[in-house]
Amino acid sequence: MSTLLEVRDLHVEVAGEEILHGVDLTIPEGEVHALFGPNGSGKTSLMMTIMGFSGYEITQGAVLFDGKDITDLDVTERARLGIGVAQQRPPTITGVQLHQVLDYAVDNGLCPREHLQELLAQARLDDFLTRDINGGLSGGEIRRSEILQLMVTQPRFAMMDEPDSGVDVEAMKLVGQMLNELFSLETSHPAKRRTGLIITHTGQILNYIQADKGHVMMRGELACSGNPRLIFDTACTSGYEICVQCINGVEV
C-alpha cells in the first residue's frame, strides 16, 4: 500500500509553548490507525495540526499527503485534497445550520441528495437540520453529526477525536455502526478501506472498527506503536507509563 499520510519530525507550538516534539507518523492508504495516550499528551494537537487549524504553529518538520507537502496549505485546501476531521468539541456557530454544510457537499457533487437522506435517517439527525450547528447537542448527537458530515464529504483520510467520549451504551452502538460504515471495505479492485486516524481513550470504538495499528503519544512524542488491542489492554491494566516501555518492540 502506498503512503497516504506522512508526518515528518513535526514540532508544533501552541501559544508559544512547544506541544509536539518531533512526531513521525506514517499511515499507508487503506489503513486505520488508533492513537492512544493520556490527557494533555498532544493527540488532539497532532490532529488539528494535520488539518491545518490556526493556533497550531509548525516550527519544524512537515506534513505530506499523498506525497505532497501540505505544510503551508490552509484548512480548505487540505479538506479539498481529501482530509477530514470529526472534532471532539466542535464550535457552535450561531445562525449557521447543519443543513447548510450538508447542502454544500451535495451541491459540490460530494454526495447525491438521495444518499444524504438515507444517511440522515441512519444518523437520526433529521430534526437537527435547521438548528445551529452543534448548538445544544448532547455528546452522542455531536458525534453523530460530526461523523455524518464526514460520511457526506467523503474524505480520503478521516480523523476522529474521541468518537466514543461522552456517549452512552445505546448511542455508542449507533456511532459504532456509522464509523463501521465510514471505514468499511469499498467494493473496488483491489478492495480497500478509507484511511483513518482515531483518537480513543476508552477503547470502546475498537469493538466496532478494526484498527490496523496503534500508537501511544506521551508528552508530545509518539512513544510506542504496534498492535492496537495489545497496546490498549496493557495501558488499561498497567497504565501508559508502563505501556510505553515498548511491550511489543515494534518501531514507529
Added chain:
Amino acid sequence: MKKTRSAIDNQTTNTETDLIPLNQVDETDAAALAEVGVIVDARQRSGTYIQRDHKPLCIMAQNEGLELLPIAQALEMYPWVRENYYWNLVSPNQDEITQHCAAQKVPQGFFIRVKKGVKIDKPCQASLYMAHTNITQAIHNIIILEEGAELHLITGCVSQHQVHTGLHYAVSEHYIGKHATLTSTMIHSWGPEVIVRPHAGTSVEEGGTFVNNYVSLRPAGDILSRPTTWLNGKGASAKYFTVILGSKGSEITTGGDVYLNAEGTSAEIAHRGVCTGGHLNQEGLLIGNAPCRAHVDCAGMLVDPGVDGYIESIPGLRATHPDARMSHEASIGKIAPEEVEYLQSRGIEEREAISMIIRGFLDADIEGLGPELDARIAEIAELAGHGE
C-alpha cells in the same frame, strides 16, 4: 391600470411631462433601483412611486383602494391632508433638516393611502433615487392606512454608483389605523460620502401593527436615523429590525424610540450591525407608559474594523408604569477563527465561511424576513465577508 392614468393625468405641471411607464425606466436606472428592491416588473407590485433626483419619474397604483400621489398633488387635492397629517408627527422646527424640508416651495415625496378594510397582497414600492452628484433631496412622505387596511411598502433609496456625494433629507409620517398593518421595508444603498438624514414619525391606533425593517447595503458615509413611534391604541404593536454594514469612514447612528402609551401594547427593537471600519452606533429607547411588553436587542460583529472602527450599543428602557415589562440586551463580538476553520474543514472557502457566519449572525432569531430582506442580508454578508 386605470389608477395609473388617473395619477399621471393629475400630476402637477412641473412634473407631468417627465412621467414614464414603469417598463420604460432605462437600464441604468433600473439596475440601480433593483439594488434596493425596486423592480420594473409591474406585475409583482401593487404600486410604484419613483423619484429621480427632484422629480417624480414614474407613478402608478394598480389596486382599488390604494392611492399613490406626489405629496404636492395630495396637498392640493385633499385639504384634510394638510390639516390633519402634514407635519403632525414630525415638527417642522425639530432641526435644520425638518426646517429645510418645510421650506420647500413645492414639497417632494409621496402620499399613500390604503382605504378602510383594503388588504393589498403585493408590495407597493417607492424609490428616492439620486442620479446626479452633489444634489440635495428633501423629501416629505405621508402614509395613511385606514382601519383594517394592510400594506407592505418597500422604499428603496439609492444613489447611482458614480454618485459619491449628496444630501438625502427625508421626513416620513405614518398613520396606522385601528387593526391596520403596515410593514415598511426600507433599503438604502448610498455613495460613500452621501449624508442621509431620515426623520420618521409613526402613530399606531388600537390593534394596529407597525413593522419597520431598515437595511443599509453599501455603507454610506453618514447616516443618522432616529424614528419615533407612538403606540396609542390598546394592543398596538411595533417591531423594528435594523441591519447595518459600516465600513472605513462611515459614521452611522440608528435608533428607534417607541412610546408604549396604551394597555397591552408591545414593542421589539432588534439592531444588527457589522463593522468593517468606521463608527457604528446602535441606539433604541423604549418608553413604557402603560401595562405593556417591550424588548430591545442590539448585537454587533466586528470584522476587521481597522484602528479606529467601533460599534457602540446603547439599548435603553424607561418605564413610567409599574406594569410595564421591559428588557434589553446588547452584545458585541468578533468572528471566532475556530468557527471559520470548522466550516473550512468541510471544504468551504474562507470568505464563504465568513459570509455564512455573518449572515447567520444577521438573521439569527429573526423570523419571517421575507425574500426581499433575505436577499439584501445575503448581500451584506457577502460584502462584509470580502472585507468591504
